[in-house]
Amino acid sequence: MRKQLPAGKGSIALDAPAVHVSEASQQSAAFDVVVIGAGLGGLLSAAELLRRGKRVCVIERLPHCGGRFTAKTFQGVQVSTGAVHMVPFGSSGVLSRMLSRLNVPHRFFDADVFGSFHVHGKQYRSRGLLGVFKFLGLRQFFWFTRLGYLMFLHPVPPGELRLPFATWLARHIDVRRNPQLVAFFERISRFALSLELSQVSTAEVIETTKNMFSYGAPAIVEGGCGNLTQQLEQYIRNHSCELRLSCDVLQILQEDGRVIGVRVRNRASGEETQINAPLVVSDIGPRATNALLRGHRITQAEVLKSDDDVLSSTDRALTEAVGFKVHILSDVSLIPHRGIMYCLDTQRIAGMVQPTNSDPSLAPPGKHLLISHQVIQSNNIEEERALALADLHMLF
Incomplete structure (x- = not known):
């Protein structure tokens, strides 16, 4: 079953009831929730779930958090990775209210027009x-x-x-x-x-x-978008979230039509492990999520392609x-x-x-x-x- 989590913009939640797990799987790590992707949506989803007392594991393929909502310093300029240092709807919007509920420090400069x-x-x-x-x-x-x-x-x-x-x-x-x-x-x-x-x-x-x-209207984030995701990263670390950086999710695992966890590979060591959880939240986009359900990983180059001859019928239906x-x-x-x-x-x-x-x-x-x-x-x-x-x- 798919449903949208209000906490994570763009996040897709895949829910499943408790299922019988084999003896081999029991030796793997187990959590209440696995979050794929440590961008803004993934970090927000993890933070809200931690606030509700869930055991959460966040998996990110890059060596840092933020995804498309962070920045790199280049010659004194905060060069954003995806966003334009803006958030939707400003200081009165849903994001600001959620951050306040989590007690995550933030300041938004509202538009004057x-x-x-x-x-x-x-x-x-x-x-x-x-x-x-x-x-x-x-x-x-x-x-x-x-x-x-x-x-x-x-x-x-x-x-x-x-x-x-x-x-x-x-x-x-x-x-x-x-x-x-x-x-x-x-x-x-x-x-x-x-x-x-x-x-x-x-x-x-x-x-x-x-x-x-x-x-x-949208507002500018004080310190840029990277400052906000750094605050969220600090929040989830302080609340005992397991954060696995530089790890690829190879597959969203299913049993009897239900999600039971993910298969992960450490990019440095090459070691593969299984992480069991009855709930998987994906913040990596619809096509990449759909591919993981089929046991296939989509590269960034494939995401950019839109030709009908390189897309499956399912992918064409996903925007x-x-x-x-x-x-x-x-x-x-x-x-x-x-x-x-x-x-x-x-x-x-x-x-x-x-x-x-x-x-x-x-x-x-x-x-x-x-x-x-x-x-x-x-x-x-x-x-x-x-x-x-x-x-x-x-x-x-």
Whole structure:
């Protein structure tokens, strides 16, 4: 049985009742829960389960925690591994409340705007959603408000909720006559979810937008994303979590259709062991998790591939969020606020942030750090990089 743990963003929980374990298996380590992946979702899941008194083992293939939510210091710059030093919904959001419940030290710098929008060669600053009138114009703004009515004030039929948002959008507006309006939704989806509108359901777009109204825009993490995962790592270590770094999970073990644990290999020694647990939480993505259930490991290169001829029918049904970032160090400030600049007239870049507006320590003194984000739309990384650089030259 699969279910989503509220504690771990992107985590997949595989639950099983107690089962008979062979004598050979009893010689292996046993826990209440095994967590695969020590990224933000895995660490949060482990921390919450430890708070509830569970015996937890966290397995991470890298020699450090954090995954896509940490950073490396390069010439005085905090270069993030995946995130842009931001968390969704800021200091009033679910993540902040969870960290407070765990007594994990943290500070989030809330955005001072809904965002800004680079379109028509200019940057339009918007404190709220109605500020999009500045660049949409009267006709497209009418359709913007019409969509808002259909999404939030009018019952959406269940059949439409299941539609890809791109399909739902095309049913209600002329997408060719409303390019900036389509780009508005498209860039937010790409930046926030690393997904195209064709890959996200109408229900998810509506729910995400409601959360934005309730909790506000994303916020910058004080000290960067690496500081937050370091605090979580310290928490789980202090609460007797067994943390196994530099270990590969080879397989999620099953018996009679139920999960019973994992098979693990130490990357340094090559030693393989079995870890028994009736609950496995995976924070490594849907395709990699599905592969482990079949006894197969997916490499990072395979995750980036999207060709139908290299994907199984099951893999094609699983949506993987894959993004690409560029870090820029500038002598002058290029984004005049603490929020996101969405780029509606670019080829690839969906949005940019300047996290040093909130925390100057993320870059050397007197410097400004900017981070762009885009969805990878092809298997050619060099082409994606070239298009990102072309966008940056156009923007600045």
